[in-house]
Amino acid sequence: MSAVLLFISAFLVSWMFWLSSGRNKIVLYVLLFWVGLQSVLAVSGFYFDTTSLPPKQALMIAPSVALLIGLLIAPKGRVFLKGLDLKLLTQLHIVRVPVEIMLWMLFMDHLLSVDLTFEGTNFDIIMGITAPLVSYSYFVKKIMSPKLLMLWNLASLILLLNVVVRAVLSVESPFQAFGFDQPNVAMLHFPFNLLPALIVPIVLYSNVAALLQLSTNSVRNTSH
Numbered sequence: 567m568s569a570v571l572l573f574i575s576a577f578l579v580s581w582m583f584w585l586s587s588g589r590n591k592i593v594l595y596v597l598l599f600w601v602g603l604q605s606v607l608a609v610s611g612f613y614f615d616t617t618s619l620p621p622k623q624a625l626m627i628a629p630s631v632a633l634l635i636g637l638l639i640a641p642k643g644r645v646f647l648k649g650l651d652l653k654l655l656t657q658l659h660i661v662r663v664p665v666e667i668m669l670w671m672l673f674m675d676h677l678l679s680v681d682l683t684f685e686g687t688n689f690d691i692i693m694g695i696t697a698p699l700v701s702y703s704y705f706v707k708k709i710m711s712p713k714l715l716m717l718w719n720l721a722s723l724i725l726l727l728n729v730v731v732r733a734v735l736s737v738e739s740p741f742q743a744f745g746f747d748q749p750n751v752a753m754l755h756f757p758f759n760l761l762p763a764l765i766v767p768i769v770l771y772s773n774v775a776a777l778l779q780l781s782t783n784s785v786r787n788t789s790h
Contacts (some may be wrong), residue, residue: 568675569757571668576601576760579661586654586772587646593648597764600630604763608756616754618738623737626759627730628768634774647775652785655772656715659722662694663674665765677752679736681744688729692724716780723773730766 584762587593604626607613615622637643670683680686691728703710735743736750752758779785 568668568671571664571671572757572760575661575664575668576757576764579658579765582658582661583650583772584767585676586651586658588623588649588651599625601760601764604759605756608754608759613754613759616737619740621737621739621741623739623754623762624764625684626753630763634767634771638651638774638778644736646784647771647778650772650775650779652776652779653701653705655776656704657694657697658752659697659769660779662690662697662769664694665761666691668761672752673748676748677758678733679744679748681732682729682736682750687785688725690725690729693718693725712780712783716777719773719776719780723770723777724761726766726769726773726778730762733762 579603584590584593584597592683607625613623613626637647666684666688669678669688670685672678673683673685674679682688684691694720700710700715732744733750733753735741737753738749738751742749753762
């Protein structure tokens with residue numbers, strides 16, 4: 567069941583991000599290539615080695631972070647981020663609900679630490695639950711201010727970084743700092759590696775793009 571939730575979450579977040587880009591073919595091709603590459607690496611057992619330096623697991627998310635930095639630096643990259651549909655970027659955070667349920671199920675199966683669930687220090691589910699309400703308040707009823715939406719995205723970003731850092735430091739490695747009773751082993755296996763490799767980066771891009779748009783008054787098709 568946890569794998570089913572992962573596939574549903576991965577498809578939903580990818581589909582909504584692609585739609586927010588105006589069905590950009592390059593975005594689609596990059597997503598398909600990245601999912602294919604990460605799937606092959608995980609199935610081959612590439613990520614099972616947790617003692618290598620630099621850590622092989624960094625390949626799950628480091629390229630996406632590097633790409634995001636490049637987009638923020640390059641003028642055309644900023645244009646791309648500002649062109650994403652803010653309404654869809656807000657709504658896609660609902661994916662955090664099934665993701666949190668999946669993480670709890672993996673904890674129950676002794677595949678990751680309780681710290682990475684809503685029973686521990688992961689409060690990501692709050693953003694998933696509030697996403698529909700925030701979208702309705704801002705885009706439909708228009709009773710939510712841009713500053714409040716910025717604060718919501720900032721809180722969302724902080725909660726995301728909290729669980730990402732804890733997940734990385736919960737993997738059994740020379741850098742492990744959390745989850746000694748139950749290391750994070752789920753993310754080393756397919757399809758759960760797609761959480762840090764695909765879902766997390768898309769949520770990260772959504773938060774950063776939203777903050778960029780709202781801070782520069784360049785919201786696409788969703789003028790408040």
